[in-house]
Amino acid sequence: MPRTRAELVSQTGLTRAAVRTRLDALRDAGFLTDHGIRVSTGGRPAGRLAFNAAARSVLAADVGATHATVAVTDLAGGPLAMRRLSLDIADGPEPVLARLAETWRELVRDAGVSVSPAGVGIGLPGPVEHSSGKPNHPPIMPAWDGFDVPAHVRAEFGVPVLVDNEANLMALGEHAHSFPGTDHMIVVKVATGIGSGFISNGVLHRGAVGAAGDLGHIQAPGSDDAPCGCGNTGCLEAVASGSAIVARLRAKGVEAHSSADVVALVRAGNVEAGQAIRHAGRTIGEVLAACVSMVNPSLIVVGGDLAAAGEMLLAGVREAVYCRSLPLATENLRIVPSRAGEVAGVLGAAAMVVHHVLSPSVVDQQLG
């Protein structure tokens, strides 16, 4: 909302000199632009200043196992250009990050973005130590373990680089773009694996070492000790993920190789696939019911490849959550499909950067 200098002095309690120094620096940096004249109540007309989202760009990418979504956004996180790439995360960090850098440069050129980037945000499909930006024993991308992603990318672009796991960024993207007023929400990603991001008091809850939201390795009730890639048995991911459903369907002689195949079978009315999705939804719901009792969200958003199966999956989730949670916690609980869809993660990567570069301490540091 545009404001005059006098309004900022009165609203912040800062001195006129402090407000002037900061505003001049922000205007010199292009973060602020003139925004008309406030109708005066006496004295000389007061110029209003507004945030200028076009002052800088943000480079964002959401990297999955076999593809990435790459975007350039403005400083409000709004996309200016976006592209989807095929790649193989197992190639390791250097070739994959080189592909991202090349794509950002192409997008900037093609979209005619003339301003410099304020920061880079990257989502990866595995655990990331958020403070350092280094992947931490990521199961599907072992070559990335401990690789200093921020240092590598910063050497090229010279701006802050933030890295987080894809489920956290999906949650940030849905929160920033689709449900900005929702203080307590869980965003579940159901794809080849299962993960989630959790917004607490309006802020992403990363936990003590950034491992929060790890739904996929919670024990699923009635899971018959199915072996999981993590070394345990009976994990939710081992019984209700895209890969678990594919394995179950193939054991029944149904041809399927990916989450997309499962969704296509469900849409074509295949009974086994429909039952498998409904069952997976119910099992995910049983695990989510425990999370609902623990954190009492007002909203659960279900996204990821398998969410394309739509109401068949959601119906199972709702059935189990509403059955297993106390009335007080579910009275106003909504369970909805993803709104941002495939681009939730890349929008979340941009939102993470915007939040960082506009935080008061970082702004002060840049102005100093």
Place this chain on the structure above:
Amino acid sequence: MPRTRAELVSQTGLTRAAVRTRLDALRDAGFLTDHGIRVSTGGRPAGRLAFNAAARSVLAADVGATHATVAVTDLAGGPLAMRRLSLDIADGPEPVLARLAETWRELVRDAGVSVSPAGVGIGLPGPVEHSSGKPNHPPIMPAWDGFDVPAHVRAEFGVPVLVDNEANLMALGEHAHSFPGTDHMIVVKVATGIGSGFISNGVLHRGAVGAAGDLGHIQAPGSDDAPCGCGNTGCLEAVASGSAIVARLRAKGVEAHSSADVVALVRAGNVEAGQAIRHAGRTIGEVLAACVSMVNPSLIVVGGDLAAAGEMLLAGVREAVYCRSLPLATENLRIVPSRAGEVAGVLGAAAMVVHHVLSPSVVDQQLG
């Protein structure tokens, strides 16, 4: 930490006039006292001001089913006087609140507290809508349903009255007094029932309607569909709480009527009681493992009557949590007994009031 006026101007960026107005008002209200003279670096010596915890008192109570802990503290939450009462929560709000009021008056008189109270904090053994302070369908205290506790108590003391459930206040008490630097922690209460409070990013996470931390009604793995008072089956509380253990021991012909009896039997080396406690710990640990995957705390504190059974209970909890969680989430996870013990709840009630009355918006309102 004591500060001079000039230091406050420089550290807050507020104008000298704004700092002076607020400090004068806070000093007039007695919240600040002179705290020596800072060694000058030139110019005249600068008087330092410090927070005066003795300026006001706080009235706090932690009410259980059959007893209450009542305290008067200073503005830092430090207890000035404390007493434990027997009472019956089922008598309903008016007689119970009258007992609390009478006890606060006696404690104030006996301890010679001459300053007026800044606020009242009350913990109750059931769900409370924190924004209104009204109990919401509390199972063991139906006569309290929807009763306006804050309005009733405020009519007597004329100060802000805050109400929350006992598990949230235990968490606030442990966080404020025993583990102040811990940003992500779960405090579990194992007594007649089972509940928990959850600190996220250093702040109590109450959830959308204040129902967060409800561990007791999460489905326990392998719970054999034991019927629970909530209307569901297989809840953790139905198989691992004090009352569930008492029922199991009595079914085996072991004489026990309360959590205290169970603890006494364990201490006396009774094999059935020991096995029952260890099994309860393991079951609680299995449910906590799901919470660990979801919120990634660095600390779990186990309190409540049954925690007096000590390592017998904790060993079972640790066994299941470490078995069922991913290495990243448990690498630095500690599982410890309550430090504040019986008084965690009443200290948390005081901490909740201190936090409220010293928050900037409430201070500004009082000064206005």
